[in-house]
Amino acid sequence: MHPIIRNILAVILGWFIGGAVNMGIVMLGHKVMLIPGIDPNDMEGLANALHTLGGEYFIFPFLAHAVGTLVGAIVAAGIAATHKMKFALAIGVLFLIGGIAACFMIPAPAWFIVLDLVVAYIPMAWLGGKIGARICSK
Template structure:
């Protein structure tokens, strides 16, 4: 049981690092406007609203990489051959993603992909099971 809990934590941490790295690249491509403060939610909403398609799509790419990594790491660490740890990672990130989409102005395509992308934890799970 402890191994499964650690597997979920490791999957979430590894995925978070991947998402952070891709979103950092995204912010280099599409920097914040001058004067925006970290706690300025209205300024951040305006930034997201004005973000071009590629800037928003890169967030989905980050989620996709994070989902694959979370599923892979959680499965490898849990060592039980079951998708449970991977699915829990996906659910954790799905909840955070839905929260972000409700507080930020995101288009419908982002909602659809933002929800569906977390099924890729099962892809990471399958990759972790592949012994070849």
């Protein structure tokens, strides 16, 4: 396969698979950590309740963002023909953009926003790039 096609495919599949992992963990979190009286599909109700929730309710969203980015970056680095770390970090940037957008759509506590934006995206993409490159070199 031509390297350019393979690199484009790496970003598309990394983004898609990472997003699927993210959504799966979010959905699992809604089943494990039920928010009393809130429908998890009602974004307005969820946004209104977030400021009343304890830190334990933010574990699954953080894990979803971090693990989704990590898996997406591993996939991208694993598939990319060249510049594996750059493509893994591109996944991190795409997820970071989504995380920033989510900050405006779902008003979470400031501590969570800072933790999420600083730890869940670029560092996980870097780690995923290292893992994905190592897996492919064997």
